[in-house]
Amino acid sequence: MKFSDKAAVYFIMGSKNSGTRNPLKVLxxxxxxxxxxxxxxxxxxxxxxxxALLEFALACQQLCRSYGVPLIINDLVELxxxxxxxxVHIGQDDxxxxxxxxxxxxxxxxxxxxxxxxxxxxxxxxxxxxVGMGPVFGTASKADAKKPAGVQxxxxxATAFPFLPIVGIGGINPENAAQVWRSGVAGIAVISSIxxxxxxxxxxxxxxxxxxxxxxK
Ligand SMILES: Cc1ncsc1CCOP(=O)(O)O
Ligand SMILES: C=C1C=NC(C)=NC1=N
Ligand SMILES: [Mg+2]
Numbered sequence: 001m002k003f004s005d006k007a008a009v010y011f012i013m014g015s016k017n018s019g020t021r022n023p024l025k026v027l028x029x030x031x032x033x034x035x036x037x038x039x040x041x042x043x044x045x046x047x048x049x050x051x052a053l054l055e056f057a058l059a060c061q062q063l064c065r066s067y068g069v070p071l072i073i074n075d076l077v078e079l080x081x082x083x084x085x086x087x088v089h090i091g092q093d094d095x096x097x098x099x100x101x102x103x104x105x106x107x108x109x110x111x112x113x114x115x116x117x118x119x120x121x122x123x124x125x126x127x128x129x130x131v132g133m134g135p136v137f138g139t140a141s142k143a144d145a146k147k148p149a150g151v152q153x154x155x156x157x158a159t160a161f162p163f164l165p166i167v168g169i170g171g172i173n174p175e176n177a178a179q180v181w182r183s184g185v186a187g188i189a190v191i192s193s194i195x196x197x198x199x200x201x202x203x204x205x206x207x208x209x210x211x212x213x214x215x216x217k
Contacts, residue, residue: 001070001086001087001107001108001109001129002129003037003109003111003129003130003165003186003187004036005036005165005186005187006036007034007035007036008036008185008186008187008188008208008211009034009035009036009187009188009190009194009204009207009208010035010036010037010038010039010167010187010188010189010190011027011030011035011037011038011039011189011190011191011194012038012039012041012074012169012189012190012191013026013027013030013038013039013040013041013191013194013195014040014041014042014043014044014047014048015042015046015047015048015056016044016045016046016047017141017191017192017195018195019195019196021195023056024059024060024063026194026195026200027060027063027064028063029200029201030194030200030204031063031064031066031067031069032067032200032201033200033201033202033203033204033205034201034204034205034208035069035194035204036069036187037069037070037072037187038060038064038069038070038071038072039071039072039073039074039089039111039189040056040057040060040071040072040073040074040085041074041075041089041191042056042057042074042076043074043075044143053079054079054082054083057073057079057083057085058083061083061085064086070086070087070109071085071086071087072085072086072087072088072089072109072111073085073087073088073089074088074089074090075088075089075090075091075094076088077090077095077100077103077104080104080108081103081104085108086108086109087104087108087109087110087111087129088100088104088108088109088110088111089110089111089112089113089132090110090111090112090113091112091113092112092113092114092115092119096126097110097112097122097123097126097127097128098125098126098127101126101127101128106127109129109130110126110127110128110129111128111129111130111131111132111167112126112128112130112131112132113131113132113133114131114132114133114157115133115146115149115153116153116156116157117153117156117157117160117161119131120133120157120160120161120164121160121161124161124164128164129165130164130165130166130167130186130187131157131164131165131166131167132166132167132169132189133149133153133154133157133166133167133168133169133185134149134168134169134170134189135147135148135149135169135170135171136148136149136150136151136154136168136169136170136171136172136176136180137150137170137171137172137176138170138171139170139171139191139192140192141191141192142170145170148170148171149170151168151179151180151182151183154166154168154180154183154184154185155183155184158183158184158185159184165186165187166184166185166186166187167185167186167187167188167189168180168183168185168187168188168189169188169189169190172188172189172190172193172207173190173193173207174193174203174206174207174209174210177206177207177208177209177210177211178209178210179210180210181210181211181212182210182212188207190207193207
């Protein structure tokens with residue numbers, strides 16, 4: 001499966017990110033609103049584990065499948081394999097990308113978080129289908145986020161590896177999304193922009209608005 005930038009808003013959520021709303025209802029609204037990928041990122045305070053996490057992951061998978069949207073699991077490679085998710089996303093401090101590619105096989109999506117051209121090169125060599133780069137702006141959704149890096153490194157990676165899809169992440173909202181689109185990304189990843197939106201479909205449309213049609217493939 002290749003990373004498709006057809007519907008380029010990449011939604012990320014864990015069971016505790018949806019405030020007072022039912023996370024599955026938020027996910028369904030985002031799927032209806034046209035997200036291109038969903039990543040289940042179950043981390044931090046109160047994160048589900050064991051059978052509760054398995055059940056939640058299967059419920060997310062059922063929703064994603066009914067909308068034909070790939071389900072990507074953050075960090076938890078064994079859970080991804082157990083439920084036959086469409087892919088995994090790993091950071092620099094998780095299992096090594098080459099090992100993960102071996103474990104999941106060549107058909108699954110492999111995303112790797114990178115912060116430099118060097119790390120992007122290593123990820124591409126290891127068989128990553130896309131790289132996540134950020135935080136672009138300040139974020140409250142990742143406790144150990146690095147300081148906001150802007151789009152400079154994204155532009156450097158986009159120039160160095162024109163065929164490696166990049167997903168920008170970190171504090172992205174409708175007001176600043178155009179700047180990220182212009183930097184050469186194939187997609188933008190968001191948590192709070194969608195989980196905190198009253199009108200989720202409208203928010204997704206607003207996030208896509210700044211996208212330059214026919215931008216780099
Ligand atoms: C997972 C992750 N990685 C870098 S920033 C971030 C959190 C993004 O959340 P938000 O879109 O709410 O800033
Ligand atoms: C840290 C991350 C960076 N990028 C993406 C797409 N997902 C993540 N969890
Ligand atoms: Mg990780």
